[in-house]
Amino acid sequence: MEEQVVVLAAVTVLAVLQQAYFSLQVIYARRKFSVSPPVVTGPPAFERIFRAQANCSEYFPIFIAVLWTSGVFFSQGLSSVCGLLYLYGRFHYFHGYSEAAQQRLAPLYFSARVLWVLIGFSVLGVFLSFCRVYLQVDLLTELGSALGLD
Amino acid sequence: MEEQVVVLAAVTVLAVLQQAYFSLQVIYARRKFSVSPPVVTGPPAFERIFRAQANCSEYFPIFIAVLWTSGVFFSQGLSSVCGLLYLYGRFHYFHGYSEAAQQRLAPLYFSARVLWVLIGFSVLGVFLSFCRVYLQVDLLTELGSALGLD
Amino acid sequence: MEEQVVVLAAVTVLAVLQQAYFSLQVIYARRKFSVSPPVVTGPPAFERIFRAQANCSEYFPIFIAVLWTSGVFFSQGLSSVCGLLYLYGRFHYFHGYSEAAQQRLAPLYFSARVLWVLIGFSVLGVFLSFCRVYLQVDLLTELGSALGLD
Numbered sequence: 092m093e094e095q096v097v098v099l100a101a102v103t104v105l106a107v108l109q110q111a112y113f114s115l116q117v118i119y120a121r122r123k124f125s126v127s128p129p130v131v132t133g134p135p136a137f138e139r140i141f142r143a144q145a146n147c148s149e150y151f152p153i154f155i156a157v158l159w160t161s162g163v164f165f166s167q168g169l170s171s172v173c174g175l176l177y178l179y180g181r182f183h184y185f186h187g188y189s190e191a192a193q194q195r196l197a198p199l200y201f202s203a204r205v206l207w208v209l210i211g212f213s214v215l216g217v218f219l220s221f222c223r224v225y226l227q228v229d230l231l232t233e234l235g236s237a238l239g240l241d
Numbered sequence: 242m243e244e245q246v247v248v249l250a251a252v253t254v255l256a257v258l259q260q261a262y263f264s265l266q267v268i269y270a271r272r273k274f275s276v277s278p279p280v281v282t283g284p285p286a287f288e289r290i291f292r293a294q295a296n297c298s299e300y301f302p303i304f305i306a307v308l309w310t311s312g313v314f315f316s317q318g319l320s321s322v323c324g325l326l327y328l329y330g331r332f333h334y335f336h337g338y339s340e341a342a343q344q345r346l347a348p349l350y351f352s353a354r355v356l357w358v359l360i361g362f363s364v365l366g367v368f369l370s371f372c373r374v375y376l377q378v379d380l381l382t383e384l385g386s387a388l389g390l391d
Numbered sequence: 392m393e394e395q396v397v398v399l400a401a402v403t404v405l406a407v408l409q410q411a412y413f414s415l416q417v418i419y420a421r422r423k424f425s426v427s428p429p430v431v432t433g434p435p436a437f438e439r440i441f442r443a444q445a446n447c448s449e450y451f452p453i454f455i456a457v458l459w460t461s462g463v464f465f466s467q468g469l470s471s472v473c474g475l476l477y478l479y480g481r482f483h484y485f486h487g488y489s490e491a492a493q494q495r496l497a498p499l500y501f502s503a504r505v506l507w508v509l510i511g512f513s514v515l516g517v518f519l520s521f522c523r524v525y526l527q528v529d530l531l532t533e534l535g536s537a538l539g540l541d
Contacts, residue, residue: 094524097517100460104513107453111510128492129435129442135279142279145449149295152302152452153257160250192278210261213254217247224244285429292429299445302452303407310400342428360407367400374394 102174143188164216252324293338314366402474443488457509464516
């Protein structure tokens with residue numbers, strides 16, 4: 092069991108560390124631009140950093156949910172690679188958005204595409220699992236037999 | 242193990258797809274009402290869609306947490322049915338809120354009630370599990386015996 | 392398996408109940424200060440309560456992710472104690488922030504420190520698990536041997 096999820100756990104911890112890093116950037120921006128809580132509006136440069144962090148936070152639970160669904164029901168290896176690519180995209184999104192709203196777009200589209208791949212893996216993994224559990228059909232084995240791979 | 246969680250995983254994937262759908266609606270609303278990031282205020286019609294999506298996002302991790310706690314410790318079947326009802330309620334909440342703030346209320350109360358049922362199942366499931374693990378008492382079996390069901 | 396996670400599940404349910412409590416406080420504050428959705432700005436007393444809840448919601452999935460990673464890969468007992476301390480800190484954060492922005496700081500720093508401890512446990516637990524799975528080395532046993540504890 093442990094070996095089937097430990098890499099997913101490592102990617103999860105990395106994602107948490109990234110969120111902590113983004114939160115610290117907002118704290119620094121609050122000091123730099125003198126925007127004290129509970130105020131969340133201010134100079135555009137502050138608002139971009141604030142929104143970048145808020146957007147990453149909003150997607151964090153969705154990312155974790157598909158990372159684990161895809162990793163447990165489809166493939167830990169492929170999901171973890173996608174997870175790292177997603178975090179890479181989010182890092183560039185955050186720093187791009189901090190510079191200019193326009194610069195958030197390319198890494199945002201990249202992250203969104205990676206997230207769709209993880210959603211696709213999750214759908215496929217859950218579908219294959221449904222077939223095994225409720226139809227007693229292992230489609231991957233059937234496919235292998237049909238292709239003469241066994 | 243797989244058969245005990247695969248339906249929960251399917252509901253989770255559906256919940257992620259719903260969040261993706263809501264996010265797309267916000268993107269379309271930003272274009273329609275010309276509200277460019279990082280701005281999050283604008284015409285009331287935009288703000289309602291923005292807040293509807295933000296509220297659903299905020300509840301997403303809470304929903305996933307009780308869906309799985311309830312599903313693993315109490316009943317996968319009952320939890321999954323509640324999960325689908327919750328997503329149904331959220332769909333109507335989102336579209337109601339998009340029309341008028343008043344129209345968000347009925348589906349919001351419905352979703353909240355379903356969430357409380359999931360919380361109740363979770364509390365009950367964890368309590369029964371505590372009794373099994375720490376008191377070596379299986380309350381469901383005891384109840385069955387007391388009622389002469391075995 | 393059940394006995395290895397049931398306390399984590401109990402802390403998770405408690406965290407969900409706390410989030411429900413915070414959400415109710417926002418609803419009461421909306422009524423008290425007459426701030427109807429989708430508006431999220433108003434008197435500072437309302438904005439503090441709104442931001443307190445938003446901040447707790449934002450950290451909820453991060454907290455749940457490290458609570459479980461730390462609890463499954465390191466120690467359920469230590470993680471659950473940290474989890475309860477975190478929820479205790481968040482309770483005082485919410486009520487401190489409701490009174491004055493300044494009063495949110497001490498419990499916020501306390502919660503943040505507990506979260507870092509959970510992150511530390513998660514990193515350590517995942518690292519030890521990696522060593523067991525990919526290097527076939529159980530560092531805790533090795534350490535015990537080296538110290539003559541076995």
